[in-house]
Amino acid sequence: MTMTLGLRERKKAETRQALSAAALRLAEELGPERVTVEAIAEASGVSPRTFFNYFSHKDDAILGISPDEPSVLLDDLVGRPAGEAPLAALRAATLAAAGRLEEQADELWARHRLTQAHPALAVRRTARFAEVERELVEVIARRTGLDPDRDVYPALVVACALAAVRVAMSVWYEADRPAPLGSLFAATFDQLGAGLPLPG
Amino acid sequence: MTMTLGLRERKKAETRQALSAAALRLAEELGPERVTVEAIAEASGVSPRTFFNYFSHKDDAILGISPDEPSVLLDDLVGRPAGEAPLAALRAATLAAAGRLEEQADELWARHRLTQAHPALAVRRTARFAEVERELVEVIARRTGLDPDRDVYPALVVACALAAVRVAMSVWYEADRPAPLGSLFAATFDQLGAGLPLPG
DNA sequence: CGCAAAGTTGCACGATCTGCAACTTTTCTC
DNA sequence: GAGAAAAGTTGCAGATCGTGCAACTTTGCG
Numbered sequence: 001m002t003m004t005l006g007l008r009e010r011k012k013a014e015t016r017q018a019l020s021a022a023a024l025r026l027a028e029e030l031g032p033e034r035v036t037v038e039a040i041a042e043a044s045g046v047s048p049r050t051f052f053n054y055f056s057h058k059d060d061a062i063l064g065i066s067p068d069e070p071s072v073l074l075d076d077l078v079g080r081p082a083g084e085a086p087l088a089a090l091r092a093a094t095l096a097a098a099g100r101l102e103e104q105a106d107e108l109w110a111r112h113r114l115t116q117a118h119p120a121l122a123v124r125r126t127a128r129f130a131e132v133e134r135e136l137v138e139v140i141a142r143r144t145g146l147d148p149d150r151d152v153y154p155a156l157v158v159a160c161a162l163a164a165v166r167v168a169m170s171v172w173y174e175a176d177r178p179a180p181l182g183s184l185f186a187a188t189f190d191q192l193g194a195g196l197p198l199p200g
Numbered sequence: 201m202t203m204t205l206g207l208r209e210r211k212k213a214e215t216r217q218a219l220s221a222a223a224l225r226l227a228e229e230l231g232p233e234r235v236t237v238e239a240i241a242e243a244s245g246v247s248p249r250t251f252f253n254y255f256s257h258k259d260d261a262i263l264g265i266s267p268d269e270p271s272v273l274l275d276d277l278v279g280r281p282a283g284e285a286p287l288a289a290l291r292a293a294t295l296a297a298a299g300r301l302e303e304q305a306d307e308l309w310a311r312h313r314l315t316q317a318h319p320a321l322a323v324r325r326t327a328r329f330a331e332v333e334r335e336l337v338e339v340i341a342r343r344t345g346l347d348p349d350r351d352v353y354p355a356l357v358v359a360c361a362l363a364a365v366r367v368a369m370s371v372w373y374e375a376d377r378p379a380p381l382g383s384l385f386a387a388t389f390d391q392l393g394a395g396l397p398l399p400g
Numbered sequence: 401c402g403c404a405a406a407g408t409t410g411c412a413c414g415a416t417c418t419g420c421a422a423c424t425t426t427t428c429t430c
Numbered sequence: 431g432a433g434a435a436a437a438g439t440t441g442c443a444g445a446t447c448g449t450g451c452a453a454c455t456t457t458g459c460g
Contacts, residue, residue, distance in 0.1 A: 008406070008457055036446070047409050052448060087396045126330060127323050144398060149374045152388050155367040157396050163359030167352050174349045188352050195395040196287045196357050198344060208426055208437070236415070247440050252417065 016054050016066070018044040023061035024110060032062060032118050059124040063111055071132040072097040073165075077139055086140050086154070090161035091189040098182040101169075112173045133162055164188040216254050216266070218244040223261035224310060232262060232318050259324040263311055271332040272297040273365075277339055286340050286354070290361035291389040298382040301369075312373045333362055364388040 022043035026035040037058050041048040055061040076093035084092070101108065115121045136158045141148040148154045168184040178184075191199065222243040226235040237258055241248040255261040276293035284292070301308065315321045336358045341348040348354045368384040378384075391399065 006458070011457095012407085037448090038446090049410070049449095050408055053407075056448080058447075085398050122330065123323060123327050126326050130322065130326060150371065151399075152367050152371050152384070153391065153396075153399055155370065156364060156388060156391060159363030159367055160360045160392070160396060163363055164356060167355040167359055170355065171350065171352050184352070188356060191353065191356060192360070193395045195393045196353075196360060198285050199351075199353055206427075211426090212438085237417090238415090249418095249440055249442090250438085253438075256417085258416075 015044065015046060015050075019046070019051060019054055020061050020064045023058070024064070024107070024114075027062045027114055027121075028110060032059070032114065032121055035062075057124055059121055062114070062121065063125050063128075064107070065124060065128050067128075067131070071135065072100055073132065074135055074139070077136065082143065086144060086157045087161065087189070087193055089143070090136075090140075090157065091185075091193075094161065094165055094185050094189065095182050098180070098185055102181050109173065129162065129166070133158055136162070160192055161189070164192055215244065215246060215250075219246070219251060219254055220261050220264045223258070224264070224307070224314075227262045227314055227321075228310060232259070232314065232321055235262075257324055259321055262314070262321065263325050263328075264307070265324060265328050267328075267331070271335065272300060273332065274335055274339070277336065282343065286344060286357045287361065287389070287393055289343070290336075290340075290357065291385075291393075294361065294365055294385050294389065295382050298380070298385055302381050309373065329362065329366070333358055336362070360392055361389070364392055 019040060023035065023040045026039055026043065035058070037051050038048045040058070040061060041051045044051075051061070055065075056067075060066075073090075073093050076096040077089060080089040080092055115125065133155075137148050137155050140158055141154040144154060146154050165185065165188075168181070168188040172178045172181055172184055191197075219240060223235065223240045226239055226243065235258070237251050238248045240258070240261060241251045244251075251261070255265075256267075260266075273290075273293050276296040277289060280289040280292055315325065337348050337355050340358055341354040344354060346354050365385065365388075368381070368388040372378045372381055372384055391397075
């Protein structure tokens with residue numbers, strides 16, 4: 001158990017960060033289509049070949065997607081008490097993640113502006129969302145003892161919870177002076193739990 | 201108003217169908233990774249260059265995705281009475297589409313088996329889902345008079361409805377002797393409308 | 401130090417996808 | 431029908447992506 005990540009680990013983290021930052025900056029300047037892996041690698045001081053040791057796709061670097069990194073929701077979800085209803089547990093895990101998301105607001109906004117202007121970028125993010133969804137379904141299935149292949153419920157409640165997250169964040173992004181993310185999440189989950197009646 | 205699609209239109213439709221069928225067949229035989237655009241084009245009697253006049257991605261051909269073709273839900277949704285609640289309208293449109301989907305069961309199953317075995321294939325389908333989602337949000341926003349950039353509701357109800365469709369279909373796919381798709385859709389939308397309580 | 405493990409790099413390669421210009425086929429118009 | 435206009439097909443050149451492999455360099459550790 002090394003407290004200090006050895007030099008090797010530290011340099012890897014730095015390189016990954018450098019690649020991701022360079023990719024984001026270049027994509028903002030030139031547009032994602034006009035950024036080449038070669039340019040990202042050069043701006044980061046590594047070879048193009050090395051880029052692909054860190055990211056399997058160019059867009060993953062722009063979006064800062066690391067497959068090995070766990071989703072922000074997963075850890076909080078497994079920590080919820082076993083007796084809690086699935087939707088309530090997902091809601092609580094989401095609210096717990098809100099603060100961490102707001103800390104990265106600048107990066108998130110930059111990436112959101114970019115994906116709005118260049119929808120092709122969203123593809124990889126959506127793919128990442130799908131992975132997270134599968135993980136969460138596993139957890140909910142275990143919590144409820146339901147078989148996710150035969151019973152609709154686990155996949156449904158997870159898909160709706162992620163939809164709530166996604167939708168709340170898009171309103172958060174779009175607002176001029178956004179409300180706290182946590183209260184947006186809460187309001188959205190409330191509508192879910194109420195059966196999605198037309199508000200007002 | 202030409203009843204008979206002219207020769208030009210008919211040949212285009214045939215070529216598209218031939219490319220899609222060849223792509224699916226070859227992907228089943230060899231696995232999607234080992235199918236090249238060149239092989240698909242040759243099996244369809246056109247040049248590789250022409251392939252890209254019909255599909256912008258190899259995977260789109262395998263999955264039979266045509267961007268110009270409207271989604272199965274859209275037409276039914278715009279036909280629903282204006283007074284109907286959004287979730288009810290989405291439910292009705294989904295049930296109306298169930299029959300049409302069951303007619304294509306063989307193709308749908310083949311593609312499902314393929315995407316299960318090769319998750320990379322799912323990326324393009326998910327991207328297509330996202331497009332459909334945007335269209336439906338537009339319709340619901342107009343029906344309700346809500347601003348989809350400021351109000352969470354339209355995007356939320358659409359995202360949850362599509363989640364219901366997706367999840368119900370995955371259970372349908374996985375079942376040995378599947379229940380009618382319509383009743384699966386109905387049951388799933390019921391859970392949505394009830395606020396996603398843990399069943400049983 | 402000296403060995404083993406891990407990471408980096410160059411190289412070659414197949415494949416995707418696009419732009420362009422020439423050519424062929426279908427459709428339209430008279 | 432004949433010829434012009436529109437639409438579609440094709441080959442070609444080329445940029446880029448992404449991968450496998452083998453050599454090389456750096457780091458970790460006894």
